[in-house]
Amino acid sequence: MIHELLPDLVVTAEAHGDDGPREAFLYPQEAAVVAQAVPKRRREFAAVRACARQAMEKLGVPPQPVLPGERGAPRWPAGLIGSMTHCDGYRAAALARSADLAGLGIDAEPHLPLPEGVLPTVSLPAEEDRLRRLARRHPHVHFDRLLFSAKESVYKAWFPLTGLWLEFTEADIEISVTPGERPGGTFRAELLIPGPLVGGRRLGFFDGRWTVRHGLVATAVTVPHP
Numbered sequence: 001m002i003h004e005l006l007p008d009l010v011v012t013a014e015a016h017g018d019d020g021p022r023e024a025f026l027y028p029q030e031a032a033v034v035a036q037a038v039p040k041r042r043r044e045f046a047a048v049r050a051c052a053r054q055a056m057e058k059l060g061v062p063p064q065p066v067l068p069g070e071r072g073a074p075r076w077p078a079g080l081i082g083s084m085t086h087c088d089g090y091r092a093a094a095l096a097r098s099a100d101l102a103g104l105g106i107d108a109e110p111h112l113p114l115p116e117g118v119l120p121t122v123s124l125p126a127e128e129d130r131l132r133r134l135a136r137r138h139p140h141v142h143f144d145r146l147l148f149s150a151k152e153s154v155y156k157a158w159f160p161l162t163g164l165w166l167e168f169t170e171a172d173i174e175i176s177v178t179p180g181e182r183p184g185g186t187f188r189a190e191l192l193i194p195g196p197l198v199g200g201r202r203l204g205f206f207d208g209r210w211t212v213r214h215g216l217v218a219t220a221v222t223v224p225h226p
Contacts, residue, residue, distance in 0.1 A: 002085075002092045002106055005209040005220035009100040013054035014092035015047065016214065024050035027065040048086045052093035055082070059095060073159050083156045090216055102198045103206075103223030105156030107149045111217045114144045122148055122168040134175060141183050142217065146210055147173060149219040154189045154206050157221040161196035175210070184211040187219070199226035 003012040024046035026034075034042045052074070053063035061077055066084075069075040076082050082095040083106045094106045119128065123144075131143045150173050158166045171189040178185040187208045195203035208221040 001211065001213050001216070002094060002108070002218055002220060005106075005211060005218060006094055006104075007101075007222060010094050010096045010104065010222065011055050011058040012092060012094045013051040013058070014090070015051060017089050023047075029067060030065050033068060044086050044091070048084045048091040048093060051091055052082065052084055052095070055093045055095040056080075059097065070163065071159065071165070073156075081160065083153075085152075085218075087216070090214075092218075094220070100225075101222055102225050103157040103161050103196075103221070105153040105158070105208075105221040106219070107152035107156065108216050108218040109145050109149045109152075111142055111212050111215050112145060113142050114148060118148070119144045122151060124169055124172055127173060130174060134177065138177055138183070141177075141212060143175065146175060146212075146217050146219070149217050150175070150187050150189065150208060150210065150221075153208055153219040153221045157206055157223050158191075158196065161198065161223065166193075171206075182211065182213065185209070189221070196223075198223060201226050 002014055023043050026046050034045045049066050052066050056063050064077055066074050074084060079098055080095055081098050081104050083104050084093045085106050085108045087108050087110055090108050094104060096104055134143045151168050154171050155166050170192045172192055173187050173189045175187045176185045189206045191204055206221050208219055210219045
């Protein structure tokens with residue numbers, strides 16, 4: 001699913017449902033990170049790293065630990081960029097060589113409405129207006145959850161480039177729907193604070209793609225080199 005949203009420069013690995021071992025292999029330094037976590041958290045932590053190591057193998061990179069760094073962002077092997085996501089019944093990792101892409105972010109969420117009261121905390125008034133118009137034309141898509149997922153993907157691409165926090169209200173996302181049998185489309189995130197410098201050029205927006213499949217909404221952002 002996630003690979004459909006990304007260019008060929010990116011390799012992915014994903015798993016649905018209970019695919020794979022009950023608890024995937026962890027390197028000792030990874031196991032130490034979640035030693036005190038509840039079993040569900042340990043399983044998620046291990047399963048998404050199993051996907052990451054599968055993606056490494058596709059790039060010809062020996063499997064190795066993926067430890068959380070600042071603000072929990074994964075620390076990738078030298079020369080790689082990547083992103084991971086997991087939710088109930090799904091986990092995925094996407095990797096690329098840093099020479100090929102400047103930034104990358106993926107996210108998957110259950111395709112359900114956001115809990116009551118959450119949307120106003122993660123959206124701008126203009127975004128909510130656009131979501132209402134989209135919902136009238138495409139009532140089968142939970143655009144509030146899609147917006148949340150898109151902002152997660154934007155942040156995952158943003159943070160490795162800047163080392164800075166990005167508030168939900170510091171990116172204004174406009175979603176477009178591509179006509180077709182399967183719900184999907186594109187989005188653009190206008191950055192409302194100074195964007196990252198990439199190749200000497202300050203970025204003002206990130207572009208992404210989205211899809212709805214298997215009861216999930218998935219989003220992805222790629223940041224090309226100039």
